[in-house]
Amino acid sequence: MSAIAIKYNDEIVDLVTAEERGIEGEEIELDNSPESLDVLRHSTAHLMAQAIKSLYPDAEFYVGPTVKEGFYYDFKTESEIGEGDLKKIEKQMLSFAKKKYKIEKYEISMDEAKVKFADDHLKLAVMERIPDDIVSIYKQGEFEDLCRGPHLPSIGLIRYFKLTKIAGAYLGGDSKNEMLTRIYGIAFATKDALKAHMDMLAEAAKRDHRKIGNEMKLFTFREEVGAGFPIWLPAGGRLRARLESLLFKAHRKRGYEPVRGPEMLRSDLWKTSGHYQNYGENMYFTKIDDIEFGVKPMNCVGHIKVYEDELHSYRDLPIKYFEYGVVHRHELTGALHGLFRVREFTQDDAHIFCTVDQIEEQIIEVVDFVDKIMSTFNFEYKMMISTKPEKAVGDAEVWEKSEAALIAAMEAHNLPYTIDEGGGAFYGPKIDIKILDAIGREWQCGTIQLDNNLPARFELEYNGEDNEKIQPVMIHRAILGSFERFIGILTEHYAGEFPMFIAPTQVAIVPVAETHKEYAKLLSDKLIDINADSEIYAKNDSLNKRIRTAEKTRVPMIVVLGDEEIENKTVSIRDRRTREQYTISEEEFLTLIQTKINEVNF
RNA sequence: GCCGACAUAGCUCAGUUGGCUAGAGCAGCUGAUUUGUAAUCAGCAGGCCCGGGGUUCAAAUCCUCGUGUCGGCACCA
Numbered sequence: 078m079s080a081i082a083i084k085y086n087d088e089i090v091d092l093v094t095a096e097e098r099g100i101e102g103e104e105i106e107l108d109n110s111p112e113s114l115d116v117l118r119h120s121t122a123h124l125m126a127q128a129i130k131s132l133y134p135d136a137e138f139y140v141g142p143t144v145k146e147g148f149y150y151d152f153k154t155e156s157e158i159g160e161g162d163l164k165k166i167e168k169q170m171l172s173f174a175k176k177k178y179k180i181e182k183y184e185i186s187m188d189e190a191k192v193k194f195a196d197d198h199l200k201l202a203v204m205e206r207i208p209d210d211i212v213s214i215y216k217q218g219e220f221e222d223l224c225r226g227p228h229l230p231s232i233g234l235i236r237y238f239k240l241t242k243i244a245g246a247y248l249g250g251d252s253k254n255e256m257l258t259r260i261y262g263i264a265f266a267t268k269d270a271l272k273a274h275m276d277m278l279a280e281a282a283k284r285d286h287r288k289i290g291n292e293m294k295l296f297t298f299r300e301e302v303g304a305g306f307p308i309w310l311p312a313g314g315r316l317r318a319r320l321e322s323l324l325f326k327a328h329r330k331r332g333y334e335p336v337r338g339p340e341m342l343r344s345d346l347w348k349t350s351g352h353y354q355n356y357g358e359n360m361y362f363t364k365i366d367d368i369e370f371g372v373k374p375m376n377c378v379g380h381i382k383v384y385e386d387e388l389h390s391y392r393d394l395p396i397k398y399f400e401y402g403v404v405h406r407h408e409l410t411g412a413l414h415g416l417f418r419v420r421e422f423t424q425d426d427a428h429i430f431c432t433v434d435q436i437e438e439q440i441i442e443v444v445d446f447v448d449k450i451m452s453t454f455n456f457e458y459k460m461m462i463s464t465k466p467e468k469a470v471g472d473a474e475v476w477e478k479s480e481a482a483l484i485a486a487m488e489a490h491n492l493p494y495t496i497d498e499g500g501g502a503f504y505g506p507k508i509d510i511k512i513l514d515a516i517g518r519e520w521q522c523g524t525i526q527l528d529n530n531l532p533a534r535f536e537l538e539y540n541g542e543d544n545e546k547i548q549p550v551m552i553h554r555a556i557l558g559s560f561e562r563f564i565g566i567l568t569e570h571y572a573g574e575f576p577m578f579i580a581p582t583q584v585a586i587v588p589v590a591e592t593h594k595e596y597a598k599l600l601s602d603k604l605i606d607i608n609a610d611s612e613i614y615a616k617n618d619s620l621n622k623r624i625r626t627a628e629k630t631r632v633p634m635i636v637v638l639g640d641e642e643i644e645n646k647t648v649s650i651r652d653r654r655t656r657e658q659y660t661i662s663e664e665e666f667l668t669l670i671q672t673k674i675n676e677v678n679f
Numbered sequence: 680g681c682c683g684a685c686a687u688a689g690c691u692c693a694g695u696u697g698g699c700u701a702g703a704g705c706a707g708c709u710g711a712u713u714u715g716u717a718a719u720c721a722g723c724a725g726g727c728c729c730g731g732g733g734u735u736c737a738a739a740u741c742c743u744c745g746u747g748u749c750g751g752c753a754c755c756a
Binding site: 242291 | 747750
């Protein structure tokens with residue numbers, strides 16, 4: 078196989094450019110390496126543009142870069158293009174690829190380029206952003222495009238690709254601008270790699286929590302209830318209750334006190350906190366007796382009111398309040414997505430009030446808490462420090478100090494992190510925890526936010542050693558983020574095959590015949606005594622059918638009870654997780670279930 | 680919010696260019712059967728075809744305005 082590009086001083090340079098510049102370097106072949114795929118996908122984007130231009134001659138093109146999941150091209154045409162047209166475009170791409178046009182390159186001045194693309198207002202917009210005087214043009218057959226490359230030597234090399242979705246996208250990523258059509262695609266060097274990718278997408282679709290949530294009857298949404306308001310069904314309710322109770326204990330062990338603030342508070346308080354000014358458009362308000370109330374979008378204000386209920390001494394700090402706080406945020410309709418983005422959700426929220434000196438240890442303690450929970454669910458995770466955003470309250474100095482404190486805590490404990498400039502909350506910088514699920518997707522869940530602003534705005538204080546009034550630091554933190562989102566992620570992570578300790582039902586009991594029902598009930602009661610939920614499948618169906626029905630609920634364990642079991646005081650187990658079948662004594666069985674339920678080390 | 684697609688029974692889906700009483704499988708109910716590890720058989724019931732408005736002799740089907748869902752964009756305290 079011959080080279081498609083070279084690597085010159087860490088730069089990927091295509092063959093035409095290398096020849097033009099008279100340089101040599103390590104050869105890059107057409108394979109599935111990241112460098113190679115990047116070139117391939119970029120050229121595939123051009124091939125797609127070529128096909129679109131031939132099918133829709135009025136099309137104007139903006140940019141067509143490669144992204145993590147392939148490539149896209151943004152363009153505009155008067156014709157209506159829908160999902161059904163993707164096949165047509167693919168076909169056209171293949172027919173161009175068969176012609177094996179060489180991809181040629183030449184350079185012209187910016188002024189010449191502006192004349193050349195004078196009738197394409199999108200290309201002109203692209204050129205506005207390029208500072209250079211000379212630009213390069215890539216040409217394949219009749220099609221020419223302004224581009225910096227690198228590209229394949231020929232479009233004949235493009236064989237294994239697929240157009241995946243069509244969508245709208247704002248010009249330049251700015252919602253003030255016009256909207257263009259965007260088509261996404263993916264390309265690989267080999268057929269197998271393309272197939273593996275498509276299989277992976279199918280696997281992700283199978284794990285979709287909305288699909289599994291419906292199948293397992295965990296939760297639902299209803300049009301008449303309103304968009305973004307989840308309804309928890311019994312199975313989901315049981316799962317959630319288990320998670321809540323495990324987490325409750327974990328908080329108590331770490332010295333958190335359960336508290337609870339009201340669902341709505343007077344608007345004046347949201348003005349003090351700054352939420353009214355910064356996020357008012359996303360809050361729900363109501364007016365009663367001429368007093369305006371805002372439904373809480375966060376729990377901090379309630380916890381501040383708890384703090385204010387008594388005077389505090391430096392000896393009391395840190396003070397940690399936690400609450401499974403229900404919050405409402407009016408998300409834009411287009412942002413709603415299953416349990417991942419909803420308008421009402423419950424945060425595992427806590428606020429730590431501490432002294433400046435305690436910041437580091439408190440942050441480390443929370444990070445450790447996060448680690449315990451994430452490892453229990455077999456999640457790997459990354460941490461990211463987010464700094465001051467555009468919309469922010471408080472002065473620059475406070476911000477700098479807070480950001481420095483977060484970085485210092487991470488550095489002091491050699492914890493790896495990255496920085497997200499401008500990603501902080503409006504009242505303080507934060508550490509975000511991003512978890513990686515079973516199929517390698519990233520999710521943002523927990524967050525640790527350092528806040529000097531709300532304590533100042535609410536004039537919080539404690540008495541210091543010399544009886545002076547000192548302002549405490551407030552740390553906002555959530556580990557799961559919200560129960561909704563986290564359960565959605567868990568569902569996809571486990572593909573609905575939840576571990577025993579959070580599964581909606583621990584055991585399905587299938588009595589062989591009518592006469593065994595009584596024993597099944599006795600066993601079910603014993604399971605309740607060890608905090609395990611079970612369900613008896615005693616309907617008038619065949620044994621096979623009932624086992625099938627039980628399997629379809631994804632219950633971790635099925636036990637079959639018949640004459641043999643009753644006689645020997647045993648249970649016949651069908652373990653869905655290990656796919657094994659075996660018989661053990663009833664006593665051993667109960668111990669086994671108990672062990673599996675306690676397999677948690679929060 | 681923006682671009683595009685979609686909405687038929689509890690669930691998953693059929694339903695031709697507008698034209699008979701809107702169909703199927705699963706789930707549900709009633710019987711028969713009493714089962715040893717992934718679907719026993721038969722019968723019954725189940726629908727304001729998302730909601731308003733309109734076009735038409737005639738609308739699940741066409742138009743329009745909502746609502747909701749999906750794919751992205753933008754947003755995410």
